[in-house]
Amino acid sequence: MATTPAIRTEGLTKHFGKVVAVDHLDLEVQPGEIFGFLGPNGAGKSTTVKLLLGLLRPTAGRAWLDGIAVSDVERAHRSVSTVPGDVALWPQLTGAETLELLGNLSGNVDIPFRDELCERFDLDLSRRIRSYSKGNRQKVALVAAFMTRPDILLLDEPTVGLDPLMEAEFQALAREASARGQTVFLSSHLLDEVEDLCHRVGILRAGVLVEVATLEALQRLTTTIFEATLDGPVPSFDDLPDVVSVEPTDGGVRLTVAGAPGEVLSRLNGAGLTRLHAHAPTLEQIFLTYYETSSGQRDAVAAAHGVTSGVPPSDGERS
Amino acid sequence: MTRVADVPVPVVSSPGSETRAAASQRRSTSHARRVVAWLWIRLTRRGALLMAVAIAAYVVLEVASYRAAYPNGVSPVQFKLFEDNPMSRMMQGVPHGLDTPGGFTVWDGGWFMQLIVCVWALLTTTRLLRGEEDAERADLVLAGPVRARYHTASALAVVAGCSVLIGAAAASALALSGQGVEGAVLFGLGLAGVAVTIAGIAAVMCQLVNVHRRAAGFTALALAVAYLLRMFANSTDGRVWARWTSPLAWMDVLTPYGEPDLRAVIPFVLVPLLLVGLAVWLRTRRDLGGALLVTEAGHEPHLRLLGSPFAFAWRSNRGVLAGWAVGLAALAAVEGALVSTMMDWLAKDQDYQRLFQQLGYDQALTTLGFVAVMAQMFGMAIVLSVAWRVGAARTEEETGRAEAMLSRPVSRLRWLGGHAVLAALSGLGLLVLTGAAFWLGCVASGFHDVSWSDAMRAMLNCLPVVVLVGGLTVLTFGLQPRLTVVLPVTLVVIAYLATFLGPPLSWPSWLLDLSPFTHLAWVPMVPWAATSGIVMTALGLAMCAVGLLAFRRRDVIGG
Numbered sequence: 001m002a003t004t005p006a007i008r009t010e011g012l013t014k015h016f017g018k019v020v021a022v023d024h025l026d027l028e029v030q031p032g033e034i035f036g037f038l039g040p041n042g043a044g045k046s047t048t049v050k051l052l053l054g055l056l057r058p059t060a061g062r063a064w065l066d067g068i069a070v071s072d073v074e075r076a077h078r079s080v081s082t083v084p085g086d087v088a089l090w091p092q093l094t095g096a097e098t099l100e101l102l103g104n105l106s107g108n109v110d111i112p113f114r115d116e117l118c119e120r121f122d123l124d125l126s127r128r129i130r131s132y133s134k135g136n137r138q139k140v141a142l143v144a145a146f147m148t149r150p151d152i153l154l155l156d157e158p159t160v161g162l163d164p165l166m167e168a169e170f171q172a173l174a175r176e177a178s179a180r181g182q183t184v185f186l187s188s189h190l191l192d193e194v195e196d197l198c199h200r201v202g203i204l205r206a207g208v209l210v211e212v213a214t215l216e217a218l219q220r221l222t223t224t225i226f227e228a229t230l231d232g233p234v235p236s237f238d239d240l241p242d243v244v245s246v247e248p249t250d251g252g253v254r255l256t257v258a259g260a261p262g263e264v265l266s267r268l269n270g271a272g273l274t275r276l277h278a279h280a281p282t283l284e285q286i287f288l289t290y291y292e293t294s295s296g297q298r299d300a301v302a303a304a305h306g307v308t309s310g311v312p313p314s315d316g317e318r319s
Numbered sequence: 320m321t322r323v324a325d326v327p328v329p330v331v332s333s334p335g336s337e338t339r340a341a342a343s344q345r346r347s348t349s350h351a352r353r354v355v356a357w358l359w360i361r362l363t364r365r366g367a368l369l370m371a372v373a374i375a376a377y378v379v380l381e382v383a384s385y386r387a388a389y390p391n392g393v394s395p396v397q398f399k400l401f402e403d404n405p406m407s408r409m410m411q412g413v414p415h416g417l418d419t420p421g422g423f424t425v426w427d428g429g430w431f432m433q434l435i436v437c438v439w440a441l442l443t444t445t446r447l448l449r450g451e452e453d454a455e456r457a458d459l460v461l462a463g464p465v466r467a468r469y470h471t472a473s474a475l476a477v478v479a480g481c482s483v484l485i486g487a488a489a490a491s492a493l494a495l496s497g498q499g500v501e502g503a504v505l506f507g508l509g510l511a512g513v514a515v516t517i518a519g520i521a522a523v524m525c526q527l528v529n530v531h532r533r534a535a536g537f538t539a540l541a542l543a544v545a546y547l548l549r550m551f552a553n554s555t556d557g558r559v560w561a562r563w564t565s566p567l568a569w570m571d572v573l574t575p576y577g578e579p580d581l582r583a584v585i586p587f588v589l590v591p592l593l594l595v596g597l598a599v600w601l602r603t604r605r606d607l608g609g610a611l612l613v614t615e616a617g618h619e620p621h622l623r624l625l626g627s628p629f630a631f632a633w634r635s636n637r638g639v640l641a642g643w644a645v646g647l648a649a650l651a652a653v654e655g656a657l658v659s660t661m662m663d664w665l666a667k668d669q670d671y672q673r674l675f676q677q678l679g680y681d682q683a684l685t686t687l688g689f690v691a692v693m694a695q696m697f698g699m700a701i702v703l704s705v706a707w708r709v710g711a712a713r714t715e716e717e718t719g720r721a722e723a724m725l726s727r728p729v730s731r732l733r734w735l736g737g738h739a740v741l742a743a744l745s746g747l748g749l750l751v752l753t754g755a756a757f758w759l760g761c762v763a764s765g766f767h768d769v770s771w772s773d774a775m776r777a778m779l780n781c782l783p784v785v786v787l788v789g790g791l792t793v794l795t796f797g798l799q800p801r802l803t804v805v806l807p808v809t810l811v812v813i814a815y816l817a818t819f820l821g822p823p824l825s826w827p828s829w830l831l832d833l834s835p836f837t838h839l840a841w842v843p844m845v846p847w848a849a850t851s852g853i854v855m856t857a858l859g860l861a862m863c864a865v866g867l868l869a870f871r872r873r874d875v876i877g878g
Contacts, residue, residue, distance in 0.1 A: 050722075050875075053722075053725075053726045054725075055722055055725060055726065055874070055875040056874045056875070057872060057873065057874055073725070073728065073729070073730055073731070074728050074729075074730045074733075075728075077726065077727055077728040077729075078728050080726075082726045084719070084722055084723070084726065086719055086877075088718055088719030088720045088722065088723065089720065089723060090635065090720060091453065091530070092530070092635070094618065094620050096620035096622075097620045097621065097622065097625060100620065100622050100625045101625040101631055102723065102727065104625055104626045104627065105627075105628065105724060105727040105728070105729055106727045106728065107728065125620075126618065126619075126620075130529075130530075130608075
């Protein structure tokens with residue numbers, strides 16, 4: 001590969017006592033990419049971010065930011081900014097003082113851009129951090145992360161506590177950053193956010209990276225759920241490979257369908273369809289596909305969707 | 320159905336309402352109150368038990384050291400010596416009942432035990448009433464069916480209960496080592512009473528100002544004033560009326576093992592009740608997270624000292640340093656002003672001098688020897704301040720704020736090294752300031768036998784111990800961050816006390832040699848002990864270096 005990956009990890013592993021928080025993580029994020037790091041609480045997302053920042057020492061494995069080993073924090077952090085999962089700031093400082101301090105520590109603050117950010121986030125800098133709401137503290141952390149225009153942004157659930165308007169502002173900022181060639185590593189448990197924003201998505205489960213997929217592959221993976229009320233008996237769908245699951249319900253059937261739904265709909269229609277409700281799977285259901293099914297089942301699902309080819313071989317599945 | 324209160328009894332028979340009834344019982348105020356009280360106990364019990372054991376051990380050691388040093392009891396001459404000595408009167412109090420180990424313990428160690436339990440009460444109360452609020456954990460508790468009034472009152476009740484436990488430990492230790500039960504009970508009562516009084520002052524401060532550290536600072540100031548008032552009250556017999564003004568002097572009125580004045584029980588009981596009542600009332604007058612004397616209006620930014628981790632560490636800790644500086648300077652000036660009185664008194668009588676020599680206190684016979692003894696006492700306090708200063712780095716880490724620094728281009732070495740350098744400079748500055756204040760106190764009282772250089776050399780003699788303990792604290796931070804302050808402070812207090820309690824108990828010399836204070840020469844009476852000074856400094860620097868490296872190799876961990 002010609003360019004140095006913005007983020008690279010090699011067998012990155014972290015144990016806390018007997019608990020395995022991150023297990024042999026192999027990851028490459030390219031410059032300019034918005035990479036979504038998806039997983040439920042406790043999957044090891046924050047641990048990974050802290051490992052990338054050198055705040056935690058890996059039990060095994062290595063990691064690089066812009067080709068610089070993460071243990072060399074003085075060099076590696078020159079091109080990195082972060083929004084931590086748990087924003088902790090000095091309660092006695094005002095917003096302005098906090099940004100001054102953090103800016104001095106990072107260096108290279110783009111002052112007009114900082115002022116623009118404060119305006120876009122509608123942030124009152126004259127108050128003390130102590131009196132800020134959770135959302136406002138989050139905004140201070142976001143402004144501090146973006147104002148130096150870093151090469152790499154490591155964002156750990158950055159929209160926690162933001163209202164939808166501010167969330168949209170954040171998404172716009174992330175896109176602008178990516179367009180300028182900045183790399184955004186976005187850890188999140190919100191599928192929507194990741195779907196809207198990211199070029200590629202990694203799914204982490206219990207410290208193990210179970211999937212890395214491009215957004216298209218992920219969208220192909222996402223299925224549609226039909227809840228049908230029928231007058232007649234439930235027809236058979238056994239011969240349709242796109243029907244992933246069939247559950248009888250009170251007076252009808254619930255189907256999980258990948259791919260084109262034409263044939264399914266005509267069969268339902270033939271069975272006396274009286275009411276049809278279709279919806280996309282929730283985050284829980286996507287996670288279920290990855291988490292709860294055994295690896296054999298997951299392979300079957302993946303094969304049914306024809307997505308195995310969409311998974312880069314270097315970041316292949318482990319289980 | 321005799322124990323209705325213990326069992327959730329369903330009122331209606333349908334399964335749904337059964338659950339609701341049980342749930343509503345769980346949400347009941349009485350249940351929530353029990354949970355809150357249990358939470359306070361969880362948050363205090365370890366510290367309180369530790370204090371109880373430490374105080375009991377201190378009492379046992381005092382009794383044993385008395386029996387070793389005065390097998391025939393304190394003679395009337397010795398008694399007179401202690402009674403007339405202005406320094407011991409003001410520091411320790413006017414002696415009573417020194418013919419018994421109990422009376423000796425109350426006089427010799429009682430003042431220090433009072434200070435220890437007061438510091439415990441101060442730290443515990445401000446942690447419960449402000450620390451929990453600063454960390455926004457109190458929000459969660461007060462979201463339950465519990466009033467703020469109960470929240471505050473129950474915390475203070477638990478602190479009071481712990482104080483009684485500590486007092487009872489002291490009383491039991493005295494009684495079980497064969498001292499009179501009445502004196503033991505009075506001493507225990509006094510210890511518990513003074514602890515609850517300080518807890519009450521701390522509780523009021525917690526309502527007046529916000530931020531844990533600020534409330535603790537103001538309470539410490541009140542404690543320092545109480546100590547100075549007690550010194551004033553005990554300085555001559557004509558001022559004993561002033562004892563009523565200082566909680567630390569009520570024990571002197573109570574005089575366990577002397578001729579007890581039971582009127583002292585009144586302030587011990589009444590003042591804490593009033594303070595607690597006031598604090599609880601004030602709590603109902605303010606918002607959660609708010610304070611009565613501080614408004615959180617915005618202000619123009621102060622952008623100085625925000626340029627580097629080092630500058631910011633100075634900015635955020637200078638207030639605490641100023642507190643230490645004012646307190647130590649005031650105390651040193653008072654002690655300095657007393658040197659001439661002390662020397663006049665010693666010169667007056669040959670008997671006393673002979674006795675001093677017999678007791679092995681000969682270094683305190685000369686002016687310069689006396690200065691040396693005082694300097695080492697201040698040195699110990701400064702050593703403690705340095706351990707706490709390094710502990711500020713741990714607080715930054717514990718609260719997660721260190722991450723905001725360390726996730727920027729700031730190396731661990733630069734960050735912790737900055738804190739270590741500031742701790743060392745603060746220690747040095749406090750040593751010089753205390754020496755200067757002591758000298759000024761001497762000069763102001765018209766006494767010119769102590770030169771500027773004597774005072775400075777006496778204080779700077781303690782520098783190796785400052786470096787040693789500072790290094791130990793950095794090492795602890797690097798290896799066992801959760802013990803950063805606790806371990807060094809405990810070791811320093813034990814080591815300092817060992818130099819007084821060890822010799823009369825004929826502790827083996829290798830044990831005494833473990834205490835760094837053993838290795839300090841009595842400067843300016845004798846020259847600086849260069850070898851031990853250099854060894855301790857080198858050891859401190861080495862531990863600091865190892866601590867810095869260990870911190871680089873470990874995880875940054877929160878609370």
